[in-house]
Amino acid sequence: MRASPSYRFLNEILTQSGLEAPDGRPLHRYRISDAQYRYGLELLQKNSAFLDQQNRPLCAIFALVTSEWFRRQAENLWRRWHDVGVVPEGISVGDRNDIALAGLRWWSLKLIVTEGAHRNRNEYLMTLARNGGLPSTLLVGERANVVRAYFENVMADSLALPWPSDHADYLTIARRHAEGLPVSYQDDGILDLAAELIAGLIECRRALPKDQLNNNPAGWLDAQVKGWRERLPIYLPEDQAACSRLFNDLLTVEPKSRSGGIGLRRLLARDPECRWREGFVVHADGPLQFDALRNQEEGRFRAYFAGSAARLTSREFALIYRSGTDTKGRFEVTSQSLSRSGFVGPFAFSETVTVALSREGRTLPPVCWPGGRSVASACHVLKSTGREDRLELVGTGSVRSTAEVLLVWVSEQSNVLGHDGGGVERIWQSDQRALWRVEGMALVETEEGERYRVQAGASSDDERRLDLETVFLPGLSLDDGSVQPVLAPLRPRTRGSGGDPRLRFLREGHEIRPRDAAEGLVTVQWLDDEGFLIDRARVLALPQGFGLEGRIEAGGARVSWQGLQGWQVAAVDVSGRQLEAERLDAGFVVPWHGQPTAQLRVRLIDPYGSAVTAMLDLAANETVLVDASGKIRKDAPELSPANLRGAVLLTDRPVTIDLDLRGAGSARALIARRVEGETPMVKFGALAESLLGLSAERGPSVMIRDDRSRPLCTIRRSQTVPSVNDGKVLYANLDADAYAMARALLRPETELPLVQDGPGLFQLPAEPDGPYLVYCRRGDAVVTRPCLIDAPVNVASFSNPTRLQANSLISKEEERRRAIQEEFSGIANRTASGAELSYLIRIVGSLKGLSPRALDLMRELPSCPKLLCRLLLAASPERLEAILTLERDLPFLWMALPVDAWKEAAGAEWDRAAQELSTVFDSVQASQQATGQMQKRFETLAERTVWFAGVSRSIGIGRIPAQDLRSVAQDYLRLRHDQEDDLPRSLAEHAVRLGVPPGLQGFDYNHFPMLLVPLCLAGIACEKLEMTPDVAAGLRNALDFDSTYIATAYPHCLEFLSK
DSSP: OOOHHHHHHHHHHHTTTOOOSSOSOOGGGGGOOHHHHHHHHHHHHHHHHOOOOOOOOHHHHHHHHHHHHHHHHHHSSSOGGGGGGSTTTTTHHHHHHHHHHHHHTTTTTOOEEEOOOSSEEHHHHHHHHHHHHHHHHHSSSTTHHHHHHHHHHHHHHHTTTTOOOOHHHHHHHHHHTTGOOGGGGGOOHHHHHHHHHHHHOOOOOHOOGGGGGSSOOHHHHHHHSSTTTTTSOOOOGGHHHHHHHHHHHTOOOOOOOOSSSEEEEEEEOOOOSEEEEEEEEEEEOOOEEGGGGGGSEEEEEEEEEOOOGGGGGGSSSEEEEEOSTTTTTEEEEEEEEOOOOOOOOOOTSSSEEEEEETTTTEOOOOOOOOTSOOOOOOOOEEEEEEEETTEEEEESSSSSSSEEEEEEEEEEOOEEEEEEEEEEEEEEEEEEEEEEEEEEEEEEEESSSOOEEEESSSSSSSSEEEEOOOOOOTTTESTTTTTTEEESOOOEEESSSSSSOOOEEEEEEEEEOOOGGGSEEEEEEEEEETTTTEEEEEHHHHHHHOOOEEOOOEEEEEEEEESSSSSSEEOOOOOSOOOOOOOTEEEEEEEESSSSEEEEEEEETTTOOOOEEEEEEBBBBSEEEEOOBBBBEEEOOOGGGGGGOOOOOOOOOOOEEEEEESSSTTOOOOOEEEBBBBBTTTHHHHHHHHHHHHHOOOEEEEEEOOOOOOEEEEEOOOOOOOOOEEEEEETTTTTOOOOOEEEEETTTTTTTEEEEETTTTTEESOOOSSSEEEEEEEEEEEEEEEEEEEOOOOOTTSOOHHHHHHHHOOSSSHHHHHHHHHHHHHHHHHHSSSHHHHHHHHHHHTTTTTGGGSSHHHHHHHOOHHHHHHHHHEEEEEEEHHHHHHHHHOOOOGGGOOHHHHHHHHHHHHHHHHHTTTTSSSSSHHHHHHHHHHHHHHHHHHHHHHTTTHHHHHOOOOOOSSOHHHHEEEEHHHHHTTOOOSSSSSSHHHHHHHHOOOOGGSOOOOOOOGGGHHHHHHHHHSSSSOHHHHHHHHHHHHHHHHHHHHHHHHHHHHHHHHH
């Protein structure tokens, strides 16, 4: 029996794709030609009388042709059946849906279903449209010019991502620029395909030789990379020239900064206990506008989070460079992030993100980071980010958005109701907060009776909000985060209003005239014509020239103010009770009540009697340590690195601080740092952790002393251990936001949360996989000492453990360490060691703040430099950061590893790649593919870590650095022209004996010994200089001082000594 035309047509399409049956790929990936599209349309029209859900082949053609129509001919993306130009007449909407479903099933495709609060909705046309790929009108032709900038912006931001990145990262960028598309194209399906297109083009770009990047890259790809166009979610044979122009434009886009510029994104994040927490992600790459640096010298500043955010991070997050541009006082400020942006939280939306900038020990008063101003509201509106555990804040109050679904974050007592056909669903509720999902329109009513309107799936985005020009008050933090400080007279403006906005001003709940709202505590409401609140804010309008200062004195705290005529200021305790104080002219002195603190709670009462309370920072009259709770510590406490978060050192003059390494065996270090003003203690914490990494001993510490030899504190890894009894573990005085974890020695890459029974009390695993560690976390910080709990091995689960697992269970420490070292040597020298390398890399990636010293498998890694090199070469891009940070806690430095170890590791990794590829390719092709893989790995590492370019050059596959050594040294001196390196001169003396590269000759090494530190590291790597304890301490001191210069100059020095 002869097959029907429909069957023959479908078989032709499958055959040209190398298939016998549909495999579930999107329809646009079948790449049908213009002639095939016309023939399929003809079959559909001729046989329309036979088109029903029983005729599955014809239904399949219907689905294919409809999808292709959306790509080829649709003028917009309004998905209505009567707009689709290929649907035969006389078919009802219900029949069309049934036919579409039958056709999709023939192609093994699933129907898109959107979830609603009351019912789910089958999206027939949406499924067909998305299967068509990116529409032609969006990419070529007259309308393409309108949206060309959209794709270029997405490409530029995406090029700044590490390679490879998840599809969700590209999708986030595509959504961020969605407003550059026509409204009808602002569709999740189009954005998803745009992200896929950009990711595919970036992969193609990476295959391009550097000399072809700006010389018809699409043509080069056509000749050298067969099928590259077919792998993209677009195929435009009808306009090949236009398509090539588009591809060339996108392939030659210059990347933007790695972290997407300067700014800040407010997010809700779900923690391990499935609770939603407010926080943010900071972006710190690009030009900055910081007037605070206007009168500063040219130089480099370290950026630390201040205020509440300081309690959540352990290190500086960016380097800020200030450069003068001319003699008229103009200057430029550029920021460079030090790592990939991570979530910082919990941190309330209503809090301001402040930053402390420190240059060579002198710290400036905190400033507000761009985008970090308070976002206070009774109704926060968010959208999804592509990650299930992240939601991004898009607005406050009444919001309209084209997003199909919005999330509303309100108090537990607020009501959220569907309106005008919209649906709502409460998806989480706890801690007096609630998260609601909104489809369509919803009404939000707060417990105070305020009403907002939120609409998802709107025709356009509505960005209406109050613009209050809030001011940042360094040293003064209002207790009520919903109150925003502004300068009087209050002049609120509105953004997005179409005419005269309707504003109401209230004081203590009573409406007042605008002229009576010029000063003091006022509520501003912006209402629409129906009485719904568009936006609302509580503001504290402070007089121009206002000032409030505090200082620590022997008997108490002295407070003074200016410019507060008609206002009252008083000191109060935590309950709000006014404290007795000695009144002064425009000030007072309040005696200490209990332990002195570096903050004083004050009450500000405006001329109308409305009051707010705030915490006032107090300046020091001597060198004092202030812990994260604000208490002045004169007892020289022992603090863990986690306890340093939020702590500060206050000085009333420039002071030299000594860091003395103790209990470290043969390792020793005494390092000085000069500081002034308010210095974040994490500045010393990062250096202290690096010094602790010098020692192979257990329990070393670093004592911090001032220039009068007074001990201020001792930094030591947490020694807190729990009591264990009856299957439970108890931690005394554990912080409420800390939680316990377990990690089995046989599964060291897996961390399991323990069930909490009460304050500090947790249940131990009922059936553990052998011995395991128990410890407590607070975010990414481990706050207790890991405690080993013995348990029998589950023979059924581990009947055949690996050698690494078996070695971890050897009871005698010396025997266990020796066995691990021997196994490490075997892994490093074995070609087929991919499984062991992956295992070790997974362990490193899972540490997340747990010291690698807690696990013997990590602690012994420095015993085998070749294995360390192989781990870095074998790590995926997302694991690189974790691998690179091993040097902080373990006694080795990446730049000091022997060059021979790098060469042997590269050879071993090449052999492993060739061996694995030989199962797919012949020997010649496998060798070529392995070489290509190794080159890409080395390029990726050189992009992430500047110093690795020196390793690449030493192996013979790297490029010459773009900046010559003399320019690197001159840039360093330009930024430090008014400073002197606070480093021992012994490093420079060691380096001079090696011979100085021409690019470093002629400089004053006595004044600037840092210039020769890269040469010392290169000398150790070339085994021309010994890594003695003194040298090791000096190198870690220098790396903390300026790792950027060292990493940039190192490749030149390594090449000089390798000759």
